[in-house]
Amino acid sequence: MLDEMKDLLCKAAERSKNQNLVKRMASAYTFHVTFEDGTGSNGSLLLSDEVPEYDVSYRMLYQLTKEIGDWTVFHNELKRSYGHLLLTIATVVDMLAELTMTDVENLTVILCVNGLQRLVDNGTKNCGCSRVLSAICRFMNASQAFVVCVCSATVHLPIMNALADSPQRHVLLVPSVLKGDQIWKPKTGLEKQLMDDMGGHGRALEVLDAVLQKYAREELEEFEPTGIVKKVWIEMKNRCGDLLDDEFYNSSSNVQDLLAAILSRRRYDPSSRFGTGNTSRTIDELRSFGLFRLTGEGHLECAFILFYHLMMEISERLPGVDDNLLGYFTNFVLSWQRFENFVAFHRRLKSIAYSGIEVEWSAFHDGSRFGPIDNIYIEEPNPRHLVVEAVSQHATKSSASDFKVLADRRGELDISETKTIIINGTSASTADVFSQVQLIIDKRQVQCNEVIQCKLVQAKQKLTESTYLEEMLRTVDEDLDVFLLITPAEATEFPLPPHAGSFQKTSLTTTLDRLRVVRIEACLIDRMSISRRIMHCVELMGSATRQPRGLSRRERNVGFQALKTQSSDFFLMGTRGARIACGLCNTTTWGQIRSAQTVL
Numbered sequence: 001m002l003d004e005m006k007d008l009l010c011k012a013a014e015r016s017k018n019q020n021l022v023k024r025m026a027s028a029y030t031f032h033v034t035f036e037d038g039t040g041s042n043g044s045l046l047l048s049d050e051v052p053e054y055d056v057s058y059r060m061l062y063q064l065t066k067e068i069g070d071w072t073v074f075h076n077e078l079k080r081s082y083g084h085l086l087l088t089i090a091t092v093v094d095m096l097a098e099l100t101m102t103d104v105e106n107l108t109v110i111l112c113v114n115g116l117q118r119l120v121d122n123g124t125k126n127c128g129c130s131r132v133l134s135a136i137c138r139f140m141n142a143s144q145a146f147v148v149c150v151c152s153a154t155v156h157l158p159i160m161n162a163l164a165d166s167p168q169r170h171v172l173l174v175p176s177v178l179k180g181d182q183i184w185k186p187k188t189g190l191e192k193q194l195m196d197d198m199g200g201h202g203r204a205l206e207v208l209d210a211v212l213q214k215y216a217r218e219e220l221e222e223f224e225p226t227g228i229v230k231k232v233w234i235e236m237k238n239r240c241g242d243l244l245d246d247e248f249y250n251s252s253s254n255v256q257d258l259l260a261a262i263l264s265r266r267r268y269d270p271s272s273r274f275g276t277g278n279t280s281r282t283i284d285e286l287r288s289f290g291l292f293r294l295t296g297e298g299h300l301e302c303a304f305i306l307f308y309h310l311m312m313e314i315s316e317r318l319p320g321v322d323d324n325l326l327g328y329f330t331n332f333v334l335s336w337q338r339f340e341n342f343v344a345f346h347r348r349l350k351s352i353a354y355s356g357i358e359v360e361w362s363a364f365h366d367g368s369r370f371g372p373i374d375n376i377y378i379e380e381p382n383p384r385h386l387v388v389e390a391v392s393q394h395a396t397k398s399s400a401s402d403f404k405v406l407a408d409r410r411g412e413l414d415i416s417e418t419k420t421i422i423i424n425g426t427s428a429s430t431a432d433v434f435s436q437v438q439l440i441i442d443k444r445q446v447q448c449n450e451v452i453q454c455k456l457v458q459a460k461q462k463l464t465e466s467t468y469l470e471e472m473l474r475t476v477d478e479d480l481d482v483f484l485l486i487t488p489a490e491a492t493e494f495p496l497p498p499h500a501g502s503f504q505k506t507s508l509t510t511t512l513d514r515l516r517v518v519r520i521e522a523c524l525i526d527r528m529s530i531s532r533r534i535m536h537c538v539e540l541m542g543s544a545t546r547q548p549r550g551l552s553r554r555e556r557n558v559g560f561q562a563l564k565t566q567s568s569d570f571f572l573m574g575t576r577g578a579r580i581a582c583g584l585c586n587t588t589t590w591g592q593i594r595s596a597q598t599v600l
Contacts, residue, residue, distance in 0.1 A: 002112040005150050006030050009110065024146055028108040029096060033059040035115035039071045041128075052128070053089050053135030056113060060092040064099070089139040097145070107145040111136070116153035117288045121161075130162040137163075154288040156270045177293070180205050187217040190228065199303030203290035207236045233309065246289070248274075248281045252317045255310055258286075259353040262307060265366040267298035311349065318355060318383050340454050343486065344387045344421045344433045347452065351384040351421075358440060365484055368503040371496030376482075377440040378450075382419050384435070390425040396434045396451045397477045416447070432475065439482070449481045457489040463502075465494035472500055 006028060013025040033056055035041040041055070058075050065074070078087075085091075089111075097104045113136065119128035133151070140147050153159055156172075163170050180186070180195030183205065191212060198204035211232050212220070220228070248254050254275040261274065270284040283300060286292045293301045302310075354364060358379045362370050394400075413420055415436050424432040433452040438445060453475055457463060468485060476483045478497065486503045496502060 002032065002114050002150060002152055005112055006110055009148060024108040028110050028148075029100070030110040030112060031060045031063055033063075033111065033113045035113075035118040040115070041118045051086070051088065051135070052131035053139065054087065055119075055128075055132055056111075056136065057087050057089045057092050060089065060111075061087065061095070064092070064095065089135070090143060093143065093145055093147075104144045109143075109145050109147050111147060111149045113149070113151045116151055116159065117155045121155070121158035127158075129158045133159070133162040154290055155284050156287070157282070157284045175202065178202055178205060180208070184209065188220045190220055194228065194232065197303065197305045197308075199291070199293070199301065199305075201291050201293070201303050203239070204236065204303050204305065207239055208232055211235050229305070233305065236305075246281070247279050248286075249310075249313075251275060251279050252314060254279060254281075255314050256353055256355065256357065259307070259310060259314065260350075260357070260359075261300045262302055263350055263353055264363065265299060266363065268294065268300055269298065270294060311352065314352060318352065340423050340433050341387075343452055343454060344423050347421055347433065347435075348384045348387055351380045354378075355380050355383040361439065361482065362501070365501060365503070368484060368501040369496065370501040372498045373501075375442050376499070379438050379440060380418070381438060384419060384421050386413070386420040387423070388413060388420060389423040392425040394422070394424060396424070396432055396449055396475050396481075398436075398447075398449045398480050399477050437482070446480075449476065450484070451475050451481060452484045452486060455485055455487045455489075457487060461489065463487055463489045463491040465492065468494070468502065469497070472497065 006025070009028070010022070010025045013021040016022075033039075035055075039059055039062065058078055061078070062071060062074055093107065093109055094104060096109070097107050100107070113132075116129055116132070119132060121127050121129040124130070125134075136149055136151065140149055151159070159172075177200035179200065180198060181192060186192040186195060194208055194212070195205070198208055211228070257274045261268065268283055270282065270287070272283050273280050274283075274286075275281060283292070283294055287294060291303045291306045295301060350364060356379070358377050360373075361376045361378045362368070362373055364378050413422075415422060415434075418436050418438060421433060421435045424434065433454070434449055436447060437450040438447060440446070453471055455463070455471060457467070463485075468491075471485060472478070472483045478499075482499045482501075484501045484503060491502065
């Protein structure tokens with residue numbers, strides 16, 4: 001954005017219709033000062049005991065020099081030969097006036113300072129960041145030239161602290177989420193997928209662009225997606241080594257806390273801290289790495305490519321987690337998955353993030369509406385390393401004592417070991433995802449079943465209290481088990497019973513971005529053929545009346561429904577009555593339809 005600052009200011013001047021301002025902006029000279037790249041700072045000032053603005057003025061003079069050599073050689077020679085001179089920012093502006101043969105009063109200067117987060121910030125007025133910002137403010141107040149100063153940093157708190165006592169007017173500009181396909185047109189579906197994986201972060205999109213420019217369209221179509229992803233990740237590590245090499249990530253507990261924060265709907269502020277001791281980091285510090293974002297609602301987000309690698313990295317540290325974790329990512333791309341598979345996989349990711357951590361059950365399933373659940377906590381003693389589908393229907397109540405489940409290809413499993421998530425057999429009347437959990441109720445450990453039911457009601461019907469209670473009482477022991485119902489339907493107002501929750505349409509639409517982080521992208525696995533039937537479905541996503549082509553009679557009988565909502569179309573496609581694959585979508589791209597599936 002700093003590279004375009006002069007054009008932006010010229011357009012702003014034109015909108016003001018002030019001709020004098022238009023002329024000044026058109027003739028403005030722009031200084032681009034950076035503490036990154038070739039003139040990077042190691043955190044300390046060039047002359048720590050001297051005037052702090054030398055760090056800015058030396059770089060300004062470096063830009064004015066016609067024969068620019070190595071920055072290190074330049075500033076060392078400047079300090080050695082001209083260190084006795086008061087080479088302030090104002091002095092360099094005077095030099096510019098002489099070079100352009102312009103009176104200083106008629107000179108317009110745009111001073112862009114990039115990478116302030118590179119300077120040391122210890123929260124005091126004597127740190128490098130605060131001293132440099134103060135020097136810039138003093139220059140603006142005293143300069144005879146017309147000056148606009150624009151500073152950029154990937155941190156928030158140090159800048160606000162440094163400017164807290166300044167009477168100078170300052171405006172904070174927060175970069176918007178970038179849309180890669182609006183910056184350059186993707187040539188292939190894989191390229192579009194990778195754009196989406198960058199999460200709208202400028203630094204990540206720059207890395208992706210640098211990698212993709214090396215390939216023609218035909219090469220991208222034939223290239224194995226995993227190869228592209230690896231190249232992007234390697235390049236990102238080269239450019240963003242400060243992110244991946246930070247000691248914060250050496251601690252498994254730190255990474256777990258971070259993953260839990262990303263998966264949850266908890267609210268944070270820039271000063272919120274993760275980790276303990278010297279390895280702890282605030283959200284503001286994490287944002288400085290360029291791949292994290294704190295939304296206006298206070299939710300922590302990161303680029304999906306980073307989330308994926310953090311999840312895979314933690315899977316290598318926790319026992320049992322890496323058992324086919326990548327295989328689950330793969331399965332979601334190879335075929336159209338039933339909705340309960342998405343629910344079970346998301347439940348497994350949360351078990352990894354919260355493994356060994358005692359957390360409120362309501363926080364574990366954040367985004368849901370609950371009945372009375374005070375003093376109910378859940379602790380996953382081990383990460384869930386298996387998600388299996390039962391061969392036949394199983395009772396989900398704890399009182400049924402049905403702890404043995406026959407699973408396809410894995411034989412008989414004991415769910416009492418709390419390492420397994422079961423998707424009930426196809427003969428079940430509803431799509432149940434259940435597992436045995438360890439709750440802490442009033443400081444007492446309780447073993448019980450957690451049942452997550454995926455319920456599809458008829459079009460235009462609402463979920464009523466009687467329907468909810470009927471499903472709950474049929475599925476769980478009311479006084480022992482915990483129950484969560486997920487439905488795309490709206491619900492009437494009714495109080496929920498104890499130990500129970502509901503995740504419904506109103507919650508789904510507000511948590512779209514929250515759950516999108518677990519989407520599965522084709523670019524993360526080896527290239528394999530995708531069912532043309534599903535592609536036809538995707539092509540027709542904008543239509544609420546036409547049937548998808550190429551479907552079997554059984555698939556046509558199941559039905560392809562489109563329920564109109566105010567913001568988008570709500571599509572339901574099933575393999576049997578209540579077993580559904582759902583999505584909120586208004587596009588026709590693979591990445592977005594798979595992203596939308598995870599909403600429920």
